Amino acid sequence: MLRxxxxxxxxxxDGSDLVGLVSCAEWTGVSLKLVLQExxxxxxxxxxxxxxxxxxxxxxxxxxxxxxxxxxxxxxQNGERLRPQQGYPLRLLLPGFEGNxxxxxxxxxxxxxxxxxxxxxxxKYTDLMPDGSAREFTFYMEAKSIITRPSGGQRLSAPGFHxxxxxxxxxxxxxKRVDVxxxxxxxxxEAQLQEPVLxxxxxxxxxxxxxxxxxxxxxxxxxxxxxxxxxxxxxxxxVRGDNHYYHNNAIWPWRIAADGExxxxxx
Amino acid sequence: MPTRELxxxxxxxxxxxxxxCAQAQxxxxxxxxxxxxxxxxxxxxxxxDGNNLPAGSGSVSRGxxxxxQQCASCHGAKGxxxxxxxxxxxxxxxxxxxxxxxVGSYWPYAPxxxxxxxxxxxxxxxxxxxxxxxxxxxxxxxxxxxxxxxxATLDARTLSAIKMPNRSMFxxxxxxxxxxxxxxxxx
Numbered sequence: 001m002l003r004x005x006x007x008x009x010x011x012x013x014d015g016s017d018l019v020g021l022v023s024c025a026e027w028t029g030v031s032l033k034l035v036l037q038e039x040x041x042x043x044x045x046x047x048x049x050x051x052x053x054x055x056x057x058x059x060x061x062x063x064x065x066x067x068x069x070x071x072x073x074x075x076x077q078n079g080e081r082l083r084p085q086q087g088y089p090l091r092l093l094l095p096g097f098e099g100n101x102x103x104x105x106x107x108x109x110x111x112x113x114x115x116x117x118x119x120x121x122x123x124k125y126t127d128l129m130p131d132g133s134a135r136e137f138t139f140y141m142e143a144k145s146i147i148t149r150p151s152g153g154q155r156l157s158a159p160g161f162h163x164x165x166x167x168x169x170x171x172x173x174x175x176k177r178v179d180v181x182x183x184x185x186x187x188x189x190e191a192q193l194q195e196p197v198l199x200x201x202x203x204x205x206x207x208x209x210x211x212x213x214x215x216x217x218x219x220x221x222x223x224x225x226x227x228x229x230x231x232x233x234x235x236x237x238x239v240r241g242d243n244h245y246y247h248n249n250a251i252w253p254w255r256i257a258a259d260g261e262x263x264x265x266x267x
Numbered sequence: 268m269p270t271r272e273l274x275x276x277x278x279x280x281x282x283x284x285x286x287x288c289a290q291a292q293x294x295x296x297x298x299x300x301x302x303x304x305x306x307x308x309x310x311x312x313x314x315x316d317g318n319n320l321p322a323g324s325g326s327v328s329r330g331x332x333x334x335x336q337q338c339a340s341c342h343g344a345k346g347x348x349x350x351x352x353x354x355x356x357x358x359x360x361x362x363x364x365x366x367x368x369x370v371g372s373y374w375p376y377a378p379x380x381x382x383x384x385x386x387x388x389x390x391x392x393x394x395x396x397x398x399x400x401x402x403x404x405x406x407x408x409x410x411x412x413x414x415x416x417x418x419a420t421l422d423a424r425t426l427s428a429i430k431m432p433n434r435s436m437f438x439x440x441x442x443x444x445x446x447x448x449x450x451x452x453x454x
Contacts (some may be wrong), residue, residue: 038293049312056387057394059312108309117315119383123374126437132362132371134433136438179449187452221447229447239445243366247442 029074039050061115096171100189130241145222159213170224313382317427325403371412
């Protein structure tokens with residue numbers, strides 16, 4: 001990336017990856033905790049520095065608490081061996097953490113007392129705040145949701161019944177509730193969650209809706225099991241400003257025109 | 268610093284080894300200890316204090332030559348950026364609406380420069396530069412940012428001693444920091 005885009009600028013673009021920056025799959029592997037027990041951790045082991053076998057030998061530092069919790073060394077995804085672009089033959093998997101830390105093509109783990117302060121974790125995956133300070137080691141992805149139907153690029157065929165459906169997730173655990181608004185945020189209704197609701201996994205929500213054929217803005221907000229509520233973009237910008245990128249979890253609104261066309265309401 | 272290596276051989280998860288742990292600790296008895304020589308062959312990590320920086324040195328002037336040959340085509344003749352990141356300038360812009368994040372304005376630790384250039388640059392041939400040339404290019408980039416005199420030579424000691432201007436501006440993760448009251452009606 002040539003430069004760090006500003007958040008609002010990125011959100012105005014159609015097809016922006018800021019809708020999600022998320023993936024969810026069925027992973028098979030070995031608990032990293034088991035491997036570390038086999039190796040034997042010494043007192044003072046606080047971080048593990050993971051290095052990939054990519055051309056840049058990318059390194060990220062992971063707190064030992066995560067390594068001894070739900071971190072995995074995985075070799076299969078969705079029932080087949082990892083594909084080359086997904087990190088074959090072995091990669092880290094850190095559920096709920098920013099994806100860059102799930103180092104692909106894993107070739108080395110170094111147990112250390114301190115982070116390595118690599119280029120990625122100092123200059124790239126840090127969040128610049130309005131006062132010029134920068135947050136480092138911001139690992140968790142907070143609760144987020146998006147409506148996938150109707151969504152940008154689609155068109156409602158005619159007024160009448162349309163099910164609103166989307167996905168929600170949280171790096172901090174299970175999704176507890178998803179609310180949906182069909183009147184530009186003036187009122188909200190609780191959507192139905194599709195079982196099973198799994199921790200740190202995509203959760204489908206649905207809400208039946210009768211579209212009256214007039215312009216509308218629809219949006220969803222996720223609430224996770226910690227009680228955290230997905231913020232609006234205005235709430236997020238008011239605290240964090242506009243010069244960060246990777247941890248945007250703001251509510252994503254879609255605009256529905258009178259002819260049924262669905263577009264990005266941030267544009 | 269207690270440091271331990273797990274060398275995970277490609278294809279075989281079971282072929283892990285650690286340097287100092289006793290086999291008796293190992294519930295499954297898998298693998299063997301990696302030798303110090305094996306670890307040294309793998310470990311090129313440089314931490315923020317410059318630990319593990321190799322011997323060697325490089326001057327700003329030599330770095331200028333290397334930069335012109337190896338770096339300028341992506342990063343610009345003076346590090347102003349191109350298809351690659353901008354490397355120079357931006358000091359004083361981070362708290363403005365248009366911050367410019369560069370090595371000079373943003374990076375907290377100078378040894379990270381050596382670590383990253385050696386492991387990842389140039390993009391078409393990572394880990395092809397000599398240690399002396401990595402020191403030299405690091406010196407030139409720091410010089411372009413006003414952080415090293417034009418006649419300076421950089422080595423493990425002098426690189427570790429450089430205090431980057433933005434070093435004190437990094438803070439921990441305060442989240443959750445944004446509150447949504449979850450209004451249901453009349454919002």
